[in-house]
Amino acid sequence: MDLKFLQNLVVPAQTKIVMLIMDGLGGLPLEPGGKTELETARTPHLDALALQSALGLSIPVGPGITVESGPGHLGIFGYDPLEYRIGRGVLEAVGLDLDLAPDDVAVRGNYCSVDATGVVVDRRAGRIPSDVSRALSALLTTRIEDIEFLVETVREHRLAIVLRGPGLSAYLNDSDPLKNGYRPLPLVALNPDAEKMARVVNQFVERSRQVIEAYTPKPPANMLLLRGFDRVPHFPAFPECFGLRAAAIAVYPTYRGIAKLVGMQVLPVEGGTAADEFTVLEKNWNEFDFFYLHIKETDLAGEDGDFSRKVNVIEEVDRLLPRLMALQPDVVIVSGDHSTPAVLKGHSWHPVPTLIHSKYVRTEGIPEFGERACGRGSLGILPAKHIMPIALANAMRLAKFSS
């Protein structure tokens, strides 16, 4: 059941869908047998909503697979993350809010350290300080022949590099050997159309090496590695696939970028709190059929290993929920793009608590929103990409399939 199949069934309706995503929502207990972050949180509004919802656990890509934000979000947006891929460089670039044009190529860069013989001794250049990294990146930004190279520091050694100009190609190998102890690889055209690309990128790397070497005070880095050349992916647009005027409400650039890649309209958010995001939702309520509302702080707390801060963020979102429900959406989805248990201090493979509410779901009589409650739910263990079709059905936006 692919996007084309769904698109052919989509019918117009006057209904509204809200997808509330708490990033890294799923968790684990501090002690085996204990309660997870979500189970610990006092969430009277989510619990009341759960009682009127269908519950389940969603799997972003596959059993046992831990995902980054890119594939995690594609899944909840209804795209198969194994079919639709976002290149590493593109994801870094959208994460920096860089404007990518359809013909641009983006690539992920690393400042690194090589020894006198040119062998990489530290792929991360001792995690070079971000301010040094930014100063270097400004100097690396240049033009070679008719190609612009825009270099931006993500953080420390991590760079996003956008190439703009005629005759670009993404068919170039990575120069990053991915391990210390090897020399950076020369960049080679992987098909004949990429000859010019290889030529200018090799010049860019050599120029970058000289610029870094000439920089004072001498930085820990002395070389640049590149990997993941890719164009902006041309995904089928979310609004057309699903027949929805779709808005994204997110504070962090990565999520705004992914939403933009699938063709959602990204709304400006004044201030950076969850409450500010709910205000944007209210103000734009009449203009769209679908709202993706993204809460980042659950994931940040999980990554920091801060169980109780993650609990607090969930409780804060719970307190805001009545503002969402007051808008009387036809369908509400509450879920995450993946799990980020505080005990693991990072993303994990655990299925994500998921709730789908509408007038037409079969409710389960489970008055709780949590991992174990969702594990008893009638949605079962479902691939994240199945959430959108179920939401569309509940919004009366899918016609009958006859043959």
Added chain:
Amino acid sequence: MDLKFLQNLVVPAQTKIVMLIMDGLGGLPLEPGGKTELETARTPHLDALALQSALGLSIPVGPGITVESGPGHLGIFGYDPLEYRIGRGVLEAVGLDLDLAPDDVAVRGNYCSVDATGVVVDRRAGRIPSDVSRALSALLTTRIEDIEFLVETVREHRLAIVLRGPGLSAYLNDSDPLKNGYRPLPLVALNPDAEKMARVVNQFVERSRQVIEAYTPKPPANMLLLRGFDRVPHFPAFPECFGLRAAAIAVYPTYRGIAKLVGMQVLPVEGGTAADEFTVLEKNWNEFDFFYLHIKETDLAGEDGDFSRKVNVIEEVDRLLPRLMALQPDVVIVSGDHSTPAVLKGHSWHPVPTLIHSKYVRTEGIPEFGERACGRGSLGILPAKHIMPIALANAMRLAKFSS
């Protein structure tokens, strides 16, 4: 999500996984509404482990599909049994502990009875006694041109035949018409490279017919049928796919053979009891990252329709479980390769109770290991091939998927 995808995510770790397989574990109650074999068994250790585990029901190949040992095991080893096939002859040969070389071809044989016009009247030759069958097989073992034919009785009319020599091919039709009332088919080369193969195999069949006819006392069989010519399959090796030093502990040749086909190291077991197998586990604990431990007697009791013997075997394994847990494995899987309900006296399609234990699973608070308990578990109904990725994730052996 195929093996290649997983292999690209595998990272090294110092963790150990034990997969305890009770063959034919799943069952049915004697009376509708009653308890299954596993539910009847007194299993305090398995129940305690279930309380600290994630539970589910696994499906070897697909809903409603009953499997033989071959596909059943490929599934729990993480291979898609519909993609990776083991020829019938190869499975019979590995079941006899015959050493198969990469260029050998194996085929399944049947002693059968034909009438005066050559029509098959009994494909099983009245289930010819095994001792007669063995005497005949010794006489059929021969050499034709430069090809060796090794004929071995599996049981009664069932034979494994291994062909060894230059220029073999597996592109030959079956001579077995699969139904009584038809003549055996002549063997035909299905591609030009199989001409020699067709020639020598037709000679072999004719020679075999004459040898059987000349045998005294006159056996119930008077002909030989062949089906499933195949080479030893070249599966991606389990240790490389999953980054695990993998050991198999099994008493029965078929299971030792399947483990060997996927590249596990098969450990010798002195004595044939379950306790002997646990001793091998203990002795080799430091040498491997992954242990497949196979208990055959659950299946044998089920095949015999002996409900209470199957209960007893499960209770015996339960008593041994503390020896396994004392080794402090990071991940423990308890499952079966398929169901063998005593009331059906054979393999069945019923999903198999499955438990996955680690520090990082979400436990369900279900203090029981049984079919209905597993049906309430958060693993849901899962394809057997998903067990390995989940186990690898829990053993912290899978990297994050970015795009």
